[in-house]
Amino acid sequence: xxxxxxxxxxxEAEIAALRRACEEPRAPGEDTSRARKSLQEVHQSDSGxxxxxxxxxxxxxxxxxxxxxxxxLTGINxxxxxxxxxxxxSTENTEKSIKKVLQRxxxxxxxxxxxxxxxxxxxxIQNKESLSSVITDLNIIMEPTEYSExxxxxxxxxxxxxxLMFFRSLHFFVEWCEYRKCTxxxxxxxxxxxxxLPEGAASSCMVVQSPRQPGFELVIIWRIQIDDEGKVxxxxxxxxxxxxxxxxxxKNRVLETAPLGFRALLGVLGIEATLESLIKSxxxxxxx
Amino acid sequence: xxxxxxxxxxxxxxxxxxxxxxxxxxxxxxxxPPRETAESDLGTKIRKLRCLRDKLRAEVKQRxxxxxxxxxxxxxxxxxxxxxQEAVGGKEENMKAILQxxxxxxxxxxxxSRGVCxxxxxAFEGNLLDSxxxxxxxxxxxxxxxxxxxxxxxxxxxxxxxxxxxxxxFLFCLCEYLNAYAGRKYQADQLQRDFAAFLAGxxxxxxxxxxxxFTYKVEPQSRSFPFCARLxxxxxxxxxxxxxxxxxxxxxxxxxxxxxxxxxxxxxxxxKPLHQVFTSFARNGERLDMSLVS
Numbered sequence: 144x145x146x147x148x149x150x151x152x153x154x155e156a157e158i159a160a161l162r163r164a165c166e167e168p169r170a171p172g173e174d175t176s177r178a179r180k181s182l183q184e185v186h187q188s189d190s191g192x193x194x195x196x197x198x199x200x201x202x203x204x205x206x207x208x209x210x211x212x213x214x215x216l217t218g219i220n221x222x223x224x225x226x227x228x229x230x231x232x233s234t235e236n237t238e239k240s241i242k243k244v245l246q247r248x249x250x251x252x253x254x255x256x257x258x259x260x261x262x263x264x265x266x267x268i269q270n271k272e273s274l275s276s277v278i279t280d281l282n283i284i285m286e287p288t289e290y291s292e293x294x295x296x297x298x299x300x301x302x303x304x305x306x307l308m309f310f311r312s313l314h315f316f317v318e319w320c321e322y323r324k325c326t327x328x329x330x331x332x333x334x335x336x337x338x339x340l341p342e343g344a345a346s347s348c349m350v351v352q353s354p355r356q357p358g359f360e361l362v363i364i365w366r367i368q369i370d371d372e373g374k375v376x377x378x379x380x381x382x383x384x385x386x387x388x389x390x391x392x393x394k395n396r397v398l399e400t401a402p403l404g405f406r407a408l409l410g411v412l413g414i415e416a417t418l419e420s421l422i423k424s425x426x427x428x429x430x431x
Numbered sequence: 432x433x434x435x436x437x438x439x440x441x442x443x444x445x446x447x448x449x450x451x452x453x454x455x456x457x458x459x460x461x462x463x464p465p466r467e468t469a470e471s472d473l474g475t476k477i478r479k480l481r482c483l484r485d486k487l488r489a490e491v492k493q494r495x496x497x498x499x500x501x502x503x504x505x506x507x508x509x510x511x512x513x514x515x516q517e518a519v520g521g522k523e524e525n526m527k528a529i530l531q532x533x534x535x536x537x538x539x540x541x542x543x544s545r546g547v548c549x550x551x552x553x554a555f556e557g558n559l560l561d562s563x564x565x566x567x568x569x570x571x572x573x574x575x576x577x578x579x580x581x582x583x584x585x586x587x588x589x590x591x592x593x594x595x596x597x598x599x600x601f602l603f604c605l606c607e608y609l610n611a612y613a614g615r616k617y618q619a620d621q622l623q624r625d626f627a628a629f630l631a632g633x634x635x636x637x638x639x640x641x642x643x644x645f646t647y648k649v650e651p652q653s654r655s656f657p658f659c660a661r662l663x664x665x666x667x668x669x670x671x672x673x674x675x676x677x678x679x680x681x682x683x684x685x686x687x688x689x690x691x692x693x694x695x696x697x698x699x700x701x702x703k704p705l706h707q708v709f710t711s712f713a714r715n716g717e718r719l720d721m722s723l724v725s
Contacts, residue, residue: 147477151473154480154483154484158483158484158487161487203519203526205542208542209542210530212540212547213530213538216599219536223525224531250535265559277558278557305556305557306557307535307536307537307553307554307610310536
């Protein structure tokens, strides 16, 4: 009995000691360094390294807030950037007053759901009078590639080497896409019986059907286009689908002129109000 | 509750209670408890304790191994410090670089003690041009502390419309105006610089570079300058003119080819940047020369 009890006590003691060993801070080294740091801070040592290290952490927070401000302002979130420079030595009669530098830039990031990777080259020519900087090459890779309006825009930007316009237009394009998606989702939720989104909320198409007369359909096509100057504009069109019978009864040719009327209405009421009034007109008599 | 009222007694009572518990504990340690634990119970307990002890032993061994690994380097605490500093420093370098890269989006900037100083970069067809800054004071109302925007850009108008309600819109709008101005200026400068031979006298322009007037020729060999051009850019956010007037002031007024040329020139000036129009004139002139030779 005693032997067993003694064993129990011995085991308990060993376990207690082992537990204490596990609870100790990770490494004695780390512990002393932490202590030293706090000591430094307390005594406000002038040691350059330590001061820099402390400043660095505060500085990082400052930089982070600047980055957040810029990404919110521009709508563009740059995640990675690197640059290499190469001084070009001309083989022609080397005019000492002309200096040429070729910069190779790599930039990647995202604008909401669209990610991009850019590689571009800038040639800097410094002569007596002035310094000129020209983008000599621009390559853009974007994902996702479903936005067909974007691929044409990207080629144009690459051809023109218009980097600024690329970013500005991308931001507005994405904003319009988000707005379109929100608007479609809103109407789908509000008029769930009448509104259909056959290609999803992120697409350019919304179908409005009269619940009582399923043969009547209004298809709203909302495209977002980027023009030659880089301006982003919504372009909405109305397509009507009605049974043959209705067409024959349409003496006032309302259906024929509907697309034009739609455009006019857009100009007067704006997008949301126009869509709402259109849906309501088909759902006359329904209670929502 | 009863004890709460009885403070002094509570204190003494509590003390007595504690002594009692201590006593009973020490008694338990010295004596065998009245009821003997069965052999099997003790056996299980020992097994459980052994198991726990082995587990803890293994854990401590692992820790010791880790400590040994980290102490393998010359000075463990210093390496920890340096690597942390390096990591932080590397991150700082990356962030600083990204902040610089924002100029390629057209808008960059940094925080100031008052608010923020935004830098607007301009470019035209791949040519990086001047940048301008706007120093904003974050206060109610938001105001511009100082800026480098030229006086002929309608800054007051734009800020009156948007500054208080939407900073982003204000900056984008300003960006548009400045980029358009920089583009027009670039075109005029290029024309003046590279195609002076085609112009009779200097190009006449206003500070905004939205009203240009010049007399020109298309044939390099020709001695007369038969065409007179007046370009107006009513929309200050564009780099192409809204009004183009080309007049033919040559002596050969009867020929229809002059009228055709005049009309085609008008079209060219509407659709192509100024200096590119003249590039095509120069190229056509070359082609014309070649045809004369062959």
